Amino acid sequence: MIKVENLTKRYAGVTAINNLNFEVEKGEIVGFLGPNGAGKSTTMKILTSYLPASSGRATIAGFDVFEQSVEARRHIGYLPENTPLYTDMRVGEYLRYRANLKGVPGRKLKQSVGDVVELCSLRDVERKLIGALSKGYRQRVGLADALVHDPDLLILDEPTIGLDPNQIRQVRELIKNLGGKRTVLISTHILPEVEIMCSRVIVIHKGKIRASDTAENLLKGQRTAGSMRFEAKVGNDNASAELLKVPGIKDLTADKDGDYSIFQLRLEANTDPSEEVMRLANSKHWTVREITRRRPTLEDVFVELTHSDS
Amino acid sequence: MKTFFTLFGREVKSFFYSPIAYVVLFYFMLLAGINFWFQIQIVNGYPAELTIVEIVFAQALFWFPFILSFPLITMRVYSEEYRMGTLETLTTAPVRDWQIVIAKFLGVLFFYCILWAPSFISFATFHRITGDSAANSAGAYWTTFLLLFLMGMFFCSVGCFASALTKDQIIAATISFSVILICVFLPFLPMVMNITSPAIRDIFAYFSPVQHMEDFSKGIIDSRPIAWYVSMTALMTYLTLQVFQYRKWKA
Numbered sequence: 001m002i003k004v005e006n007l008t009k010r011y012a013g014v015t016a017i018n019n020l021n022f023e024v025e026k027g028e029i030v031g032f033l034g035p036n037g038a039g040k041s042t043t044m045k046i047l048t049s050y051l052p053a054s055s056g057r058a059t060i061a062g063f064d065v066f067e068q069s070v071e072a073r074r075h076i077g078y079l080p081e082n083t084p085l086y087t088d089m090r091v092g093e094y095l096r097y098r099a100n101l102k103g104v105p106g107r108k109l110k111q112s113v114g115d116v117v118e119l120c121s122l123r124d125v126e127r128k129l130i131g132a133l134s135k136g137y138r139q140r141v142g143l144a145d146a147l148v149h150d151p152d153l154l155i156l157d158e159p160t161i162g163l164d165p166n167q168i169r170q171v172r173e174l175i176k177n178l179g180g181k182r183t184v185l186i187s188t189h190i191l192p193e194v195e196i197m198c199s200r201v202i203v204i205h206k207g208k209i210r211a212s213d214t215a216e217n218l219l220k221g222q223r224t225a226g227s228m229r230f231e232a233k234v235g236n237d238n239a240s241a242e243l244l245k246v247p248g249i250k251d252l253t254a255d256k257d258g259d260y261s262i263f264q265l266r267l268e269a270n271t272d273p274s275e276e277v278m279r280l281a282n283s284k285h286w287t288v289r290e291i292t293r294r295r296p297t298l299e300d301v302f303v304e305l306t307h308s309d310s
Numbered sequence: 311m312k313t314f315f316t317l318f319g320r321e322v323k324s325f326f327y328s329p330i331a332y333v334v335l336f337y338f339m340l341l342a343g344i345n346f347w348f349q350i351q352i353v354n355g356y357p358a359e360l361t362i363v364e365i366v367f368a369q370a371l372f373w374f375p376f377i378l379s380f381p382l383i384t385m386r387v388y389s390e391e392y393r394m395g396t397l398e399t400l401t402t403a404p405v406r407d408w409q410i411v412i413a414k415f416l417g418v419l420f421f422y423c424i425l426w427a428p429s430f431i432s433f434a435t436f437h438r439i440t441g442d443s444a445a446n447s448a449g450a451y452w453t454t455f456l457l458l459f460l461m462g463m464f465f466c467s468v469g470c471f472a473s474a475l476t477k478d479q480i481i482a483a484t485i486s487f488s489v490i491l492i493c494v495f496l497p498f499l500p501m502v503m504n505i506t507s508p509a510i511r512d513i514f515a516y517f518s519p520v521q522h523m524e525d526f527s528k529g530i531i532d533s534r535p536i537a538w539y540v541s542m543t544a545l546m547t548y549l550t551l552q553v554f555q556y557r558k559w560k561a
Contacts, residue, residue: 050401073404078399078402084394098399101313101316101317101405
């Protein structure tokens with residue numbers, strides 16, 4: 001559905017994206033992750049023909065986004081960052097206008113608009129001015145606009161920003177239900193969102209792709225480290241030094257809570273040194289209060305991949 | 311074509327979403343009415359060589375509101391889209407840039423025509439009450455309104471161009487106001503500077519909207535102003551498209 005080859009975009013003096021290559025298959029829901037300024041929005045703007053690329057090419061459903069831009073755009077439902085809308089129009093009127101603009105045939109117009117109004121729960125505000133709506137409603141109007149011509153591909157730039165937790169859940173549910181039939185490319189930096197919705201994750205940092213895999217595989221990935229919390233009464237022993245000798249422990253931070261010491265242990269990837277730690281504690285006669293292993297989350301992966309000096 | 315009418319419809323309607331349309335319409339009708347009433351008083355009081363139509367369109371009371379109307383109706387056309395960010399939703403829909411530019415231009419021109427429509431009524435009323443024609447012949451009405459349309463076309467395209475340059479409506483209005491002011495009043499330069507050379511006077515008269523109006527309100531059709539306004543409109547609209555695309559690519 002989306003094919004991006006050697007895509008590069010330079011603004012005056014700054015390379016926003018650098019030699020990007022990726023593909024998105026039909027029916028996939030792909031999460032586009034990266035810190036602010038990583039090039040997510042730029043990539044999306046190029047895919048929707050809003051910006052031209054400096055070099056490289058991108059195709060949507062086989063149409064070049066530059067050469068056959070109008071054909072490519074017919075396949076796309078796009079929700080830009082910050083959801084720009086005509087604030088002087090009424091919700092229903094705006095959606096009818098957008099449906100017309102996107103070539104929804106006259107006889108299907110009412111049906112199409114009715115469907116997205118229902119889908120995005122906009123029935124109550126259909127006759128209200130967009131300017132008078134709250135951020136959450138505007139976001140849903142933007143989403144309804146993106147969906148109104150029943151596109152094969154949805155490109156959503158941070159669709160859940162500004163929504164309350166209930167609305168976020170609704171939107172996630174909505175997007176999840178769109179998968180299979182439609183292809184979705186969604187950018188966000190809310191990580192749990194990606195784990196819930198996306199079948200694949202592309203992590204982008206400083207204009208380059210750092211990883212592209214399922215969330216599960218990324219978690220299992222080589223570079224990912226888990227961590228462990230260990231609390232014990234260690235007396236006058238130099239426990240930090242002892243713990244660092246245990247294979248699998250990369251480094252640690254130590255803290256005091258009364259007689260107890262609290263250690264946060266960073267582990268090597270795919271290791272579980274809990275047995276060794278317990279054996280050490282027994283041999284040293286430390287009183288153990290807590291030992292917990294924290295499985296790596298997507299957040300750890302994200303930090304690992306997008307850490308500035310990595 | 312459907313895309314075009316959708317865009318055009320939104321442009322025309324957008325005037326009426328905001329109070330601008332009503333304020334401009336009110337002010338325009340008021341001034342046009344005062345102007346008309348004023349000229350009737352003059353014709354009533356003194357023997358006149360000119361017809362009502364010729365007098366009405368020769369007055370400063372016509373020209374100043376006329377010039378001022380263009381910045382007011384064109385300033386938000388592009389600037390507003392830039393400022394609100396709606397340019398992104400607009401241009402990522404399957405719409406071609408030239409469709410947007412033409413639809414916006416014709417939308418403004420259409421509103422300009424609405425602005426002028428009521429003045430027909432003044433002349434019709436005059437004709438009805440006095441039984442005398444307000445112009446020297448029926449054709450003179452048509453030529454007058456033809457020229458109004460032609461000038462409107464050119465100045466609307468100037469206004470659209472100015473609006474396409476900036477996201478600040480005030481700057482857009484200032485630019486178009488200055489350009490239109492120069493277009494209307496620069497041709498008076500030879501008169502002001504006492505240049506007597508007929509060649510230079512002729513050149514300036516050729517570009518003078520005031521001179522054009524003097525001719526057309528008598529019912530004289532001169533093809534040179536027609537060519538001038540049509541070609542300038544085409545040029546300005548083409549430039550608008552270029553600026554629009556440049557801004558979009560740059561954004």
